[in-house]
Amino acid sequence: MLTDYHTHTERGPYTVAWLDRFLAMARERNIEEYGVSEHAYRFRQAGHLLDNPWTRERRTEDLDEYFRMIEEARRQGRRVKFGIELDYIPGKEEELSRFIQSYPFDYVIGSIHWLGNFGFDLLEMKDQWNGRDVRTTYDEYFSILMQMVESGLFDFVGHADVIKVFGHEPDDAVFLGEWYDRLADTFSRRQAVVEVSTAGLRKPVGTLYPALGLLQACHRRGVPIVINSDAHRPEDVGAGYDQALALVKSVGYRELTVFTAHHRSSVPMFDDHPYTQFR
Ligand SMILES: [Zn+2]
Ligand SMILES: [Zn+2]
Numbered sequence: 010m011l012t013d014y015h016t017h018t019e020r021g022p023y024t025v026a027w028l029d030r031f032l033a034m035a036r037e038r039n040i041e042e043y044g045v046s047e048h049a050y051r052f053r054q055a056g057h058l059l060d061n062p063w064t065r066e067r068r069t070e071d072l073d074e075y076f077r078m079i080e081e082a083r084r085q086g087r088r089v090k091f092g093i094e095l096d097y098i099p100g101k102e103e104e105l106s107r108f109i110q111s112y113p114f115d116y117v118i119g120s121i122h123w124l125g126n127f128g129f130d131l132l133e134m135k136d137q138w139n140g141r142d143v144r145t146t147y148d149e150y151f152s153i154l155m156q157m158v159e160s161g162l163f164d165f166v167g168h169a170d171v172i173k174v175f176g177h178e179p180d181d182a183v184f185l186g187e188w189y190d191r192l193a194d195t196f197s198r199r200q201a202v203v204e205v206s207t208a209g210l211r212k213p214v215g216t217l218y219p220a221l222g223l224l225q226a227c228h229r230r231g232v233p234i235v236i237n238s239d240a241h242r243p244e245d246v247g248a249g250y251d252q253a254l255a256l257v258k259s260v261g262y263r264e265l266t267v268f269t270a271h272h273r274s275s276v277p278m279f280d281d282h283p284y285t286q287f288r
Pocket of ligand 2: 015239
């Protein structure tokens with residue numbers, strides 16, 4: 010079976026009619042289990058977690074309204090998971106934990122989009138990459154990623170090497186390889202689940218997250234995966250899955266992780282749907 014747990018409906022209203030467009034695309038692409046994972050920073054209930062001028066301007070939504078859409082969809086017979094994409098902030102573990110427990114999420118995606126006030130994946134902050142040392146920035150990002158996984162707060166790791174989003178990559182295979190091993194060691198020891206995301210295919214970097222080397226390091230240590238699109242539009246649900254499936258298959262993965270109320274289990278991904286049928 011296939012799943013798509015990392016999607017955002019935020020460009021439309023919190024209505025079942027809008028959600029249905031995402032569900033329709035999931036159905037079209039043979040994705041049996043679909044979930045929404047809105048960005049926590051958009052909700053006033055999460056305003057105390059990630060507070061900077063950029064998020065403050067965009068904190069316009071009510072999480073209860075989002076949850077009510079999910080409840081209403083379920084009441085009408087839709088199968089949809091309730092998730093959230095939550096920025097890990099070092100030092101805020103207690104607040105994050107309280108927030109996670111305050112809603113009946115099926116899963117919480119741990120992501121990092123900020124290094125201080127530098128939203129490194131935002132187009133409007135892209136210029137701040139100029140003059141930054143790429144290796145130092147990677148060190149900073151991967152260190153926070155390790156702390157995030159050590160915290161044990163999250164159900165899976167979102168887009169683990171999204172730091173490459175605009176194509177800034179250290180031209181140093183040893184540097185990256187050492188990080189991949191350290192990260193995969195931590196994922197394995199903390200029993201983390203890692204996302205294979207097709208979002209990078211739609212970004213300047215033009216490749217999947219994570220890099221092949223990191224995925225291989227994860228597979229060697231038995232770290233489980235999920236495959237997600239990070240769709241922000243209905244048409245992107247399940248987008249690029251043929252490439253993601255080809256990659257994970259080549260690395261040796263045969264199972265995906267499914268989540269219900271933070272409980273995880275593994276399901277075979279190829280048995281009933283050979284990857285060649287996804288477009
Ligand atoms: Zn993200
Ligand atoms: Zn996302």
